[in-house]
Amino acid sequence: MFDILALLQCLLPEIKVTTMRQLSQIITAMLAMSGRVTMLGISRWTLSGGSYRTVIRFFRTVIPWTTVFWVFFRRHLFCPNDVYL
Structure with missing residues:
Protein backbone atom coordinates (compact mmCIF):
# COMPACT_ATOMS: atom_id res chain seq x y z
CA MET A 1 0.00 0.00 0.00
CA PHE A 2 1.25 3.46 -0.78
CA ASP A 3 2.32 5.85 1.96
CA ILE A 4 -0.64 8.15 2.54
CA LEU A 5 1.29 10.35 4.93
CA ALA A 6 3.74 11.24 2.15
CA LEU A 7 0.86 12.49 -0.04
CA LEU A 8 -0.54 14.56 2.81
CA GLN A 9 2.73 16.29 3.76
CA CYS A 10 1.78 19.31 1.65
CA LEU A 11 -1.15 19.92 4.03
CA LEU A 12 0.99 20.41 7.16
CA PRO A 13 0.90 24.23 6.99
CA GLU A 14 -2.92 24.05 7.10
CA ILE A 15 -3.47 21.13 9.52
CA LYS A 16 -1.89 20.36 12.90
CA VAL A 17 0.52 17.43 13.09
CA THR A 18 -1.77 15.51 15.47
CA THR A 19 -4.75 15.94 13.14
CA MET A 20 -2.59 14.85 10.21
CA ARG A 21 -1.54 11.68 12.04
CA GLN A 22 -5.16 10.90 12.89
CA LEU A 23 -6.25 11.57 9.29
CA SER A 24 -3.59 9.21 7.98
CA GLN A 25 -4.71 6.42 10.32
CA ILE A 26 -8.38 6.93 9.46
CA ILE A 27 -7.74 6.92 5.72
CA THR A 28 -5.67 3.74 5.98
CA ALA A 29 -8.39 2.04 8.03
CA MET A 39 -16.41 5.23 13.80
CA LEU A 40 -16.25 2.00 15.81
CA GLY A 41 -15.27 0.06 12.68
CA ILE A 42 -12.60 2.61 11.83
CA SER A 43 -11.14 2.34 15.34
CA ARG A 44 -11.00 -1.45 15.02
CA TRP A 45 -9.09 -1.27 11.73
CA THR A 46 -6.51 1.33 12.83
CA LEU A 47 -3.15 0.41 14.24
CA SER A 48 -1.97 1.52 17.66
CA GLY A 49 -2.98 5.07 18.51
CA GLY A 50 -6.31 4.84 16.69
CA SER A 51 -8.70 4.28 19.57
CA TYR A 52 -12.42 4.99 19.39
CA ARG A 53 -11.88 8.19 21.39
CA THR A 54 -9.20 9.32 18.93
CA VAL A 55 -11.58 8.79 16.02
CA ILE A 56 -14.26 10.80 17.82
CA ARG A 57 -11.76 13.61 18.53
CA PHE A 58 -10.75 13.70 14.86
CA PHE A 59 -14.33 14.04 13.64
CA ARG A 60 -14.92 16.85 16.16
CA THR A 61 -11.88 18.76 14.88
CA VAL A 62 -12.59 21.78 12.70
CA ILE A 63 -10.62 21.42 9.46
CA PRO A 64 -10.54 24.11 6.74
CA TRP A 65 -11.60 21.66 4.01
CA THR A 66 -11.74 24.21 1.20
CA THR A 67 -8.14 25.21 1.83
CA VAL A 68 -7.07 21.58 2.28
CA PHE A 69 -8.64 20.54 -1.04
CA TRP A 70 -7.08 23.52 -2.83
CA VAL A 71 -3.58 22.89 -1.46
CA PHE A 72 -3.80 19.17 -2.31
CA PHE A 73 -5.04 19.94 -5.83
CA ARG A 74 -2.29 22.49 -6.47
CA ARG A 75 0.41 20.13 -5.22
CA HIS A 76 -0.62 16.81 -6.78
CA LEU A 77 -3.12 17.39 -9.59
CA PHE A 78 -2.63 20.84 -11.11
CA CYS A 79 -1.10 21.04 -14.56
CA PRO A 80 -0.38 24.60 -15.77
CA ASN A 81 -1.11 23.73 -19.41
CA ASP A 82 -4.63 22.45 -18.71
CA VAL A 83 -7.83 24.48 -18.41
CA TYR A 84 -9.92 24.07 -15.22
CA LEU A 85 -13.40 25.34 -14.62
Missing part, protein backbone atom coordinates in the same frame (compact mmCIF):
# COMPACT_ATOMS: atom_id res chain seq x y z
CA MET A 30 -11.15 3.12 5.64
CA LEU A 31 -9.24 1.73 2.66
CA ALA A 32 -8.86 -1.63 4.44
CA MET A 33 -12.51 -1.86 5.52
CA SER A 34 -15.36 -3.46 3.68
CA GLY A 35 -19.06 -2.98 4.29
CA ARG A 36 -20.39 -0.22 6.51
CA VAL A 37 -17.92 2.40 7.65
CA THR A 38 -18.59 3.52 11.21
Whole structure:
Protein backbone atom coordinates (compact mmCIF):
# COMPACT_ATOMS: atom_id res chain seq x y z
CA MET A 1 0.00 0.00 0.00
CA PHE A 2 1.25 3.46 -0.78
CA ASP A 3 2.32 5.85 1.96
CA ILE A 4 -0.64 8.15 2.54
CA LEU A 5 1.29 10.35 4.93
CA ALA A 6 3.74 11.24 2.15
CA LEU A 7 0.86 12.49 -0.04
CA LEU A 8 -0.54 14.56 2.81
CA GLN A 9 2.73 16.29 3.76
CA CYS A 10 1.78 19.31 1.65
CA LEU A 11 -1.15 19.92 4.03
CA LEU A 12 0.99 20.41 7.16
CA PRO A 13 0.90 24.23 6.99
CA GLU A 14 -2.92 24.05 7.10
CA ILE A 15 -3.47 21.13 9.52
CA LYS A 16 -1.89 20.36 12.90
CA VAL A 17 0.52 17.43 13.09
CA THR A 18 -1.77 15.51 15.47
CA THR A 19 -4.75 15.94 13.14
CA MET A 20 -2.59 14.85 10.21
CA ARG A 21 -1.54 11.68 12.04
CA GLN A 22 -5.16 10.90 12.89
CA LEU A 23 -6.25 11.57 9.29
CA SER A 24 -3.59 9.21 7.98
CA GLN A 25 -4.71 6.42 10.32
CA ILE A 26 -8.38 6.93 9.46
CA ILE A 27 -7.74 6.92 5.72
CA THR A 28 -5.67 3.74 5.98
CA ALA A 29 -8.39 2.04 8.03
CA MET A 30 -11.15 3.12 5.64
CA LEU A 31 -9.24 1.73 2.66
CA ALA A 32 -8.86 -1.63 4.44
CA MET A 33 -12.51 -1.86 5.52
CA SER A 34 -15.36 -3.46 3.68
CA GLY A 35 -19.06 -2.98 4.29
CA ARG A 36 -20.39 -0.22 6.51
CA VAL A 37 -17.92 2.40 7.65
CA THR A 38 -18.59 3.52 11.21
CA MET A 39 -16.41 5.23 13.80
CA LEU A 40 -16.25 2.00 15.81
CA GLY A 41 -15.27 0.06 12.68
CA ILE A 42 -12.60 2.61 11.83
CA SER A 43 -11.14 2.34 15.34
CA ARG A 44 -11.00 -1.45 15.02
CA TRP A 45 -9.09 -1.27 11.73
CA THR A 46 -6.51 1.33 12.83
CA LEU A 47 -3.15 0.41 14.24
CA SER A 48 -1.97 1.52 17.66
CA GLY A 49 -2.98 5.07 18.51
CA GLY A 50 -6.31 4.84 16.69
CA SER A 51 -8.70 4.28 19.57
CA TYR A 52 -12.42 4.99 19.39
CA ARG A 53 -11.88 8.19 21.39
CA THR A 54 -9.20 9.32 18.93
CA VAL A 55 -11.58 8.79 16.02
CA ILE A 56 -14.26 10.80 17.82
CA ARG A 57 -11.76 13.61 18.53
CA PHE A 58 -10.75 13.70 14.86
CA PHE A 59 -14.33 14.04 13.64
CA ARG A 60 -14.92 16.85 16.16
CA THR A 61 -11.88 18.76 14.88
CA VAL A 62 -12.59 21.78 12.70
CA ILE A 63 -10.62 21.42 9.46
CA PRO A 64 -10.54 24.11 6.74
CA TRP A 65 -11.60 21.66 4.01
CA THR A 66 -11.74 24.21 1.20
CA THR A 67 -8.14 25.21 1.83
CA VAL A 68 -7.07 21.58 2.28
CA PHE A 69 -8.64 20.54 -1.04
CA TRP A 70 -7.08 23.52 -2.83
CA VAL A 71 -3.58 22.89 -1.46
CA PHE A 72 -3.80 19.17 -2.31
CA PHE A 73 -5.04 19.94 -5.83
CA ARG A 74 -2.29 22.49 -6.47
CA ARG A 75 0.41 20.13 -5.22
CA HIS A 76 -0.62 16.81 -6.78
CA LEU A 77 -3.12 17.39 -9.59
CA PHE A 78 -2.63 20.84 -11.11
CA CYS A 79 -1.10 21.04 -14.56
CA PRO A 80 -0.38 24.60 -15.77
CA ASN A 81 -1.11 23.73 -19.41
CA ASP A 82 -4.63 22.45 -18.71
CA VAL A 83 -7.83 24.48 -18.41
CA TYR A 84 -9.92 24.07 -15.22
CA LEU A 85 -13.40 25.34 -14.62
